[in-house]
Amino acid sequence: MSGPGGPRSGKTTWFQRKRTRELALVVCFLLPSLAIFFLYRILPLGWNAWLSVHAWSPLKAAQFIGLxxxxxxxxxxxxxxxxxxxxxxxxxxxxxxxxxxxxxxxxxxxxxxxxxxxxxxxxxxxxxxxxxxxxxxxxxxxxxxxxxxxxxxxxxxxxxxxxxxxxxxxxxxxxxxxxxxxxxxxxxxxxxxxxxxxxxxxxxxxxxxxxxxxxxxxxxxxxxxxxxxxxxxxxxxxxxxxxxxxxxxxxxxxxxxxxxxxxxxxxxxxxxxxxxxxxxxxxxxxxxxxxxxxxxxxxxxxxxxxxxxx
CATH class of the missing domain: 1.10.3720.10 (MetI-like)
Known part of the structure; x- marks a missing residue:
C-alpha cells in the first residue's frame, strides 16, 4: 500500500519528464537557427567591437589603442x-x-x-x-x-x-x-x-x-x-x-x-x-x-x- 503522497508524486514526476522532453525537443529545433544567428550576427558584432579599439591589419598583430x-x-x-x-x-x-x-x-x-x-x-x-x-x-x-x-x-x-x-x-x-x-x-x-x-x-x-x-x-x-x-x-x-x-x-x-x-x-x-x-x-x-x-x-x-x- 502506497503512502498518501505516493501517486501524486509519481504523477508529478511523469509531467516533469514530459516537460523536459518537450524542452529538449524545442532546443533541438532551435539550435541550428541559434547557431547560425550566433555565427553570422553575434560573433561578427563582437569581432567588430574588439577590432574597433585595436590597430590591426592582416600583416601585423593587433595593438590596443582604446578609443x-x-x-x-x-x-x-x-x-x-x-x-x-x-x-x-x-x-x-x-x-x-x-x-x-x-x-x-x-x-x-x-x-x-x-x-x-x-x-x-x-x-x-x-x-x-x-x-x-x-x-x-x-x-x-x-x-x-x-x-x-x-x-x-x-x-x-x-x-x-x-x-x-x-x-x-x-x-x-x-x-x-x-x-x-x-x-x-x-x-x-x-x-x-x-x-x-x-x-x-x-x-x-x-x-x-x-x-x-x-x-x-x-x-x-x-x-x-x-x-x-x-x-x-x-x-x-x-x-x-x-x-x-x-x-x-x-x-x-x-x-x-x-x-x-x-x-x-x-x-x-x-x-x-x-x-x-x-x-x-x-x-x-x-x-x-x-x-x-x-x-x-x-x-x-x-x-x-x-x-x-x-
Missing part, C-alpha cells in the same frame, strides 16, 4: 560627418515615400476601376534586384540619352542637358527618388493590408453620424494604421542603412561624397583603404545609431498604441 579610432572619426574625419548626414537625410525622407504609398493604398483599396492592375504595377518595382534598379535609374538620369533629359529638352524646360548624378546638389535627391521607387510597392502592400483589416462598421457608423470623409481618414484610418506605419518606418530606417548596392551602382558615393552613406564609407574604408580596424569602428557607430533610432521609433509607436487603448 583613438572614434576620436579620429568625430574630430578629424569630414567624410564620416558627410556620410552620417546623408544617411540621416535618407531616413528623414522615408515619410515622404510612406505618405505616397498610403495615398496609393487608399486609391487601390477603393472602388477604383482596375485597382488590381494598378496595385500590381506599383508592386512590380519591389521584387527587382537593387542593382538592376540602379542601372535603370542611372540610364534615366543620363545626360546624353537619358529619358529625363530627353523629356525636359523636348518640352523646352531646359536648353542644355542636366548632369543629375554629376551634380553635388542633385545627386542625393536623385538616388533617394530611385530608392523610393523601389520600396514604394512594399510600403503600399503593408498599408493596404492594414486598411483592409480596419472594421468597416466604424466607417458606416461615422457616415451615419455625418462625419465627412476627411475627418474619417484622420480619426479612424490613420489611428488604426499606426502599427502598419510603424512597420514602414522601421523598414525605411533599415533600408537607409543598407542601400549600398543602389548607391554603388548609381554614383559610388560621388560626386565629392555627395551621396556617401555610412554603409558605402565602411566598404571604402575597409576594402578601398584596407583600414579594417577603422571600418570596424564605423560599423559599431552605425549599429548603435540603428539601435537608437529603432528604440525611438518603438517608443513612439508604444505611446500611440497606449493612447489608442485608453
Amino acid at each position: 583613438e579610432h572614434y576620436e579620429e572619426m568625430l574630430l578629424d574625419d569630414d567624410v564620416f560627418w558627410q556620410a552620417l548626414a546623408n544617411t540621416l537625410i535618407f531616413i528623414a525622407c522615408s515619410p515622404l515615400a510612406i505618405a505616397a504609398a498610403l495615398g496609393i493604398a487608399v486609391l487601390v483599396n477603393s472602388d477604383l476601376r482596375g485597382a488590381a492592375v494598378y496595385r500590381t504595377i506599383v508592386f512590380l518595382s519591389y521584387p527587382l534586384m537593387t542593382v538592376a534598379v540602379g542601372i535603370i535609374w542611372r540610364w534615366l538620369y543620363d545626360e546624353r540619352g537619358g529619358f529625363f533629359n530627353y523629356v525636359l529638352r523636348s518640352t523646352g524646360v531646359i536648353d542644355q542637358p542636366m548632369k543629375f548624378l554629376q551634380s553635388f546638389d542633385w545627386a542625393l535627391p536623385c538616388v533617394i527618388l530611385a530608392d523610393f521607387w523601389q520600396v514604394l510597392g512594399f510600403y503600399m502592400i503593408i498599408l493596404l493590408t492594414g486598411l483592409q483589416s480596419i472594421p468597416q462598421h466604424l466607417y458606416e457608423a461615422a457616415r451615419v453620424d455625418g462625419v465627412p470623409a476627411r475627418a474619417r481618414f484622420f480619426r479612424i484610418t490613420l489611428p488604426l494604421l499606426r502599427p502598419s506605419i510603424f512597420l514602414c518606418i522601421v523598414v525605411g530606417i533599415l533600408n537607409s542603412f543598407t542601400s549600398f548596392d543602389l548607391v554603388y551602382v548609381m554614383t559610388n558615393g560621388g560626386p565629392g561624397h555627395a551621396t556617401e552613406l555610412l554603409i558605402t564609407y565602411i566598404y571604402k574604408a575597409g576594402f578601398g583603404q584596407t583600414r579594417f580596424d577603422y571600418a570596424a569602428a564605423l560599423t559599431v557607430v552605425q549599429f548603435l545609431l540603428l539601435v537608437v533610432l529603432t528604440v525611438i521609433a518603438n517608443k513612439l509607436s508604444g505611446g500611440n498604441a497606449g493612447s489608442l487603448e485608453r
Whole structure:
C-alpha cells in the first residue's frame, strides 16, 4: 500500500519528464537557427567591437589603442560627418515615400476601376534586384540619352542637358527618388493590408453620424494604421542603412561624397583603404545609431498604441 503522497508524486514526476522532453525537443529545433544567428550576427558584432579599439591589419598583430579610432572619426574625419548626414537625410525622407504609398493604398483599396492592375504595377518595382534598379535609374538620369533629359529638352524646360548624378546638389535627391521607387510597392502592400483589416462598421457608423470623409481618414484610418506605419518606418530606417548596392551602382558615393552613406564609407574604408580596424569602428557607430533610432521609433509607436487603448 502506497503512502498518501505516493501517486501524486509519481504523477508529478511523469509531467516533469514530459516537460523536459518537450524542452529538449524545442532546443533541438532551435539550435541550428541559434547557431547560425550566433555565427553570422553575434560573433561578427563582437569581432567588430574588439577590432574597433585595436590597430590591426592582416600583416601585423593587433595593438590596443582604446578609443583613438572614434576620436579620429568625430574630430578629424569630414567624410564620416558627410556620410552620417546623408544617411540621416535618407531616413528623414522615408515619410515622404510612406505618405505616397498610403495615398496609393487608399486609391487601390477603393472602388477604383482596375485597382488590381494598378496595385500590381506599383508592386512590380519591389521584387527587382537593387542593382538592376540602379542601372535603370542611372540610364534615366543620363545626360546624353537619358529619358529625363530627353523629356525636359523636348518640352523646352531646359536648353542644355542636366548632369543629375554629376551634380553635388542633385545627386542625393536623385538616388533617394530611385530608392523610393523601389520600396514604394512594399510600403503600399503593408498599408493596404492594414486598411483592409480596419472594421468597416466604424466607417458606416461615422457616415451615419455625418462625419465627412476627411475627418474619417484622420480619426479612424490613420489611428488604426499606426502599427502598419510603424512597420514602414522601421523598414525605411533599415533600408537607409543598407542601400549600398543602389548607391554603388548609381554614383559610388560621388560626386565629392555627395551621396556617401555610412554603409558605402565602411566598404571604402575597409576594402578601398584596407583600414579594417577603422571600418570596424564605423560599423559599431552605425549599429548603435540603428539601435537608437529603432528604440525611438518603438517608443513612439508604444505611446500611440497606449493612447489608442485608453
